[in-house]
Amino acid sequence: MHVIGAGPVGLMLTALLQPLEDISLLLYEKRDDYTRSRMVQLDPSLVAESVETFRELQTDQDDVEAIFHPLEIEDGVAFRTSIPDDLRLLIQQWTLGFSPLNEIERSLSSLIAERQEGSVERLAAEMSEQAIALAVEPDDIVIDCTGRNSLLRESLTTPGLSSDEGQNTVNLELEYSLVITFLYDQNYACNELCKYYKNSDNRTYKFIPSVARTFSDGDVSHVTGLVSLTSEEAATIPNECDGEWLRANRPEVAKSMDRFIDRVKGETHGEIVGDLQVLCIPLNLYRARNATNRLNLNEHDPDYRFSRSPVILAGDSAIGSPYFQSISLGFECAMYLASLISHPALTVDEVLDRYETYIFKQWLRVYMRSKKIKHDKDVFELVDDKLALLELIHLY
Numbered sequence: 001m002h003v004i005g006a007g008p009v010g011l012m013l014t015a016l017l018q019p020l021e022d023i024s025l026l027l028y029e030k031r032d033d034y035t036r037s038r039m040v041q042l043d044p045s046l047v048a049e050s051v052e053t054f055r056e057l058q059t060d061q062d063d064v065e066a067i068f069h070p071l072e073i074e075d076g077v078a079f080r081t082s083i084p085d086d087l088r089l090l091i092q093q094w095t096l097g098f099s100p101l102n103e104i105e106r107s108l109s110s111l112i113a114e115r116q117e118g119s120v121e122r123l124a125a126e127m128s129e130q131a132i133a134l135a136v137e138p139d140d141i142v143i144d145c146t147g148r149n150s151l152l153r154e155s156l157t158t159p160g161l162s163s164d165e166g167q168n169t170v171n172l173e174l175e176y177s178l179v180i181t182f183l184y185d186q187n188y189a190c191n192e193l194c195k196y197y198k199n200s201d202n203r204t205y206k207f208i209p210s211v212a213r214t215f216s217d218g219d220v221s222h223v224t225g226l227v228s229l230t231s232e233e234a235a236t237i238p239n240e241c242d243g244e245w246l247r248a249n250r251p252e253v254a255k256s257m258d259r260f261i262d263r264v265k266g267e268t269h270g271e272i273v274g275d276l277q278v279l280c281i282p283l284n285l286y287r288a289r290n291a292t293n294r295l296n297l298n299e300h301d302p303d304y305r306f307s308r309s310p311v312i313l314a315g316d317s318a319i320g321s322p323y324f325q326s327i328s329l330g331f332e333c334a335m336y337l338a339s340l341i342s343h344p345a346l347t348v349d350e351v352l353d354r355y356e357t358y359i360f361k362q363w364l365r366v367y368m369r370s371k372k373i374k375h376d377k378d379v380f381e382l383v384d385d386k387l388a389l390l391e392l393i394h395l396y
């Protein structure tokens with residue numbers, strides 16, 4: 001099995017498959033070191049020990065119940081409880097609060113390296129589609145965990161469609177946004193009232209801390225917030241900048257953010273530690289129309305490189321939403337895939353079919369919740385303008 005990409009999802013999948021007999025894993029990673037230090041949170045339902053707890057822990061419980069059959073939920077929980085203790089303990093720790101992303105990546109890498117069992121070889125290499133095609137033997141499985149700019153997503157086409165019609169990435173642009181992160185030296189928690197009142201003087205460019213995105217680890221709170229922009233405004237801001245750049249070049253945006261921060265300081269009498277980190281990114285919701293190459297497998301197309309080898313997308317390669325805890329989604333996806341691969345009775349075709357159905361169901365869930373969050377954000381932006389608000393909502 002070839003796992004391309006040792007980000008959180010590639011590592012999780014490798015750690016789940018490592019104990020299986022008769023599988024050798026090659027894990028390819030292009031980065032020399034794990035440097036992404038942003039704080040991320042994992043969904044506590046990843047370590048639910050019963051169906052009841054799983055249900056209680058789901059923030060989108062109604063959607064999950066509407067989309068998944070009760071037996072699917074039961075199977076998911078059963079797999080979670082079968083995860084080896086060393087791995088389970090790590091996941092448990094990450095569901096308790098925020099952790100730096102690189103700590104998750106390093107801990108998983110060490111766990112894989114230190115285990116006595118299984119056959120995993122890690123290779124430092126930036127793989128191309130051609131390099132992977134050369135490396136695979138017939139019937140090897142290729143799992144693409146290369147993240148949102150997936151290496152193989154566009155190679156999974158629908159036969160019979162032209163390359164334009166057959167684009168495998170379905171992309172929905174939600175908004176452009178500044179993602180502003182800072183550390184604050186006091187305990188600061190945020191809810192909807194706080195978001196409203198601290199923005200009361202911001203007619204435009206409201207600064208909205210993301211849901212549950214403030215976390216205090218005792219002395220310091222980690223705050224991440226979004227400021228919506230138009231695409232034209234976003235085009236004038238670099239992908240990454242700091243508070244100084246923003247104040248000098250986009251003072252009207254910086255003022256809104258500073259007004260919000262001043263109110264936080266006024267209440268809790270603290271200070272920002274270090275500088276603000278500002279990312280300017282499009283917030284897109286996307287999915288792979290085909291998350292596997294089941295439609296191309298065993299087709300005798302001389303131009304198709306993987307007709308003898310199943311290719312599967314996992315994690316951000318398959319689905320992404322800016323408002324979702326995507327690592328948790330990716331971990332769920334890795335768990336489901338590992339449960340299929342470890343199922344002795346399933347044929348390759350059955351594994352691919354079931355995985356496609358699962359990814360489509362996850363997509364429905366992510367789509368519904370992301371649209372709801374975006375709608376709530378739009379309502380919040382207009383909450384003081386009654387007429388504009390009525391334009392935005394539809395009542396039946």
Ligand SMILES: Cc1cc2nc3c(=O)[nH]c(=O)nc-3n(C[C@H](O)[C@H](O)[C@H](O)COP(=O)(O)OP(=O)(O)OC[C@H]3O[C@@H](n4cnc5c(N)ncnc54)[C@H](O)[C@@H]3O)c2cc1C
Nearest residue numbers: 005007008009030040041126127146147315316325326327
């Ligand atoms: C600002 C920000 C905040 C976020 N906060 C959260 C959060 O709080 N909670 C959460 O759950 N998620 C969060 N996310 C999303 C989360 O970081 C991603 O969902 C997650 O990293 C996806 O994991 P992945 O393993 O699928 O992909 P990635 O993390 O992108 O990993 C892909 C790996 O593949 C490697 N790779 C890529 N191409 C190749 C190649 N050709 N050859 C070899 N290796 C390759 C890369 O180097 C990388 O290591 C956030 C994202 C951003 C931008």
